[in-house]
Amino acid sequence: MKYLFFFSLNIFLFTHAFSQDYKFEAGIQGGPNLSYFSYKNSFIQNARKPTDIQFSAGLFFQYNLSENFSLRIDPTFDRKGYQYKDITFTDNSGNILGTGKLYGHLDYITIPVLFKASVGNKVKYFVNAGPSIGLLLSETFIYDNPYGNGNQKTHNTNQYKKADAGITAGLGIAIPLGNAIALSFEVRNNVGLTNINKNSNANSAIHANTTSMLVGVAYKFGSN
Template identity: 30%
Template sequence: MKKIALAATAFLFALGANAQSKGNIEFGVNTGVNFSTISSGEYWGSADTSTGFNVAASLDFYFSDRWSIKVKPTYDRKGWDGDYVTVDGNDYPTDYNVDYLTVPVMANWHFGSKRNWYLNFGPYAGFLLSAKDTRFDTDVKNALNSTDIGLAFGIGVKIPVSDKIKIFFEYEGQSGFSDAFKDNYTGNVYTSRNSLNVGLNFLLK
């Protein structure tokens, strides 16, 4: 019991240490699992959710102990399930994987007694890399717009493991504002993505 109490005390002390301040820069790397879909509320609602992944790097520029600007280029595997692909005039059930290079630029608000929690929000631009169905590996990239514009947002917690390194856990969301498809006769179709991420932050300055 004494060892458990000491471990809990050490954990709480770690949460209370190493708040950043004006002029600091953090570099981060993370990976996570994505849950994405497309939707068109005007006509047919949402497609089934697809499970993918993301890999990201970030820079966080601090203006105070509470506010920073975070830039986070991300390789994003998005998509949707429960659709069809047409091959030789026949429709076959399939799922779709759509890969983007997503670049959000977010205001990052740090809160809590030692600023270990953070809430961020801001615009993103997603640049289409590939789009294929999973049954026949059909390339459908030409059917999609090359850029996806939307809003990124998230919340997370950072746990110091040394003076310059922190591990973090976060929820991150994206909501597209631009039509995902070039020629769309059933109303605009928008992307959405939720993810659960884990990563490391390194204090550079």
């Protein structure tokens, strides 16, 4: 009887701990992103879509409203890249200078505020969405000189707006690694809504978009 009592007690404690609810989660996440810049400029002819693979990395903080719904904030470093290949450069008079490519990146701190919905018992499947703001840190622009003098690099951060508003949405899965630790995989898309170019000319409008593959580790705390 004594052994049966202790066995039952251990089962109860294990089950209670495994099913314990936590009000807060915090962690780190990161991974590659595919950047796409919607860019128009009268001096660049026949450009391909300026996509590039860069990366995102940051933190996240989550408040669980219930078992299935949460609010979270994800301050993230985003490097958004672009590259144009096989383009023709012209001068102000329309004279062809040569062909080549140009590429570069803009570094942001992006802060999305997300509403998250989850389903599942142990393994959680989730979707999230919400507004985001990007704060520009720096810009680097590189191009192949049409005259054959090699790559030219400039920093034109002051030509871009300091803030970029957007919409962020994602879907993924969270897998428990223990009572208070979970591993997550998420595909997330961030759509830039504002023209980040300071030039007010509509033909020079730039919108930055990214699709990220994020791997994260969360620590849960604040049990009920």
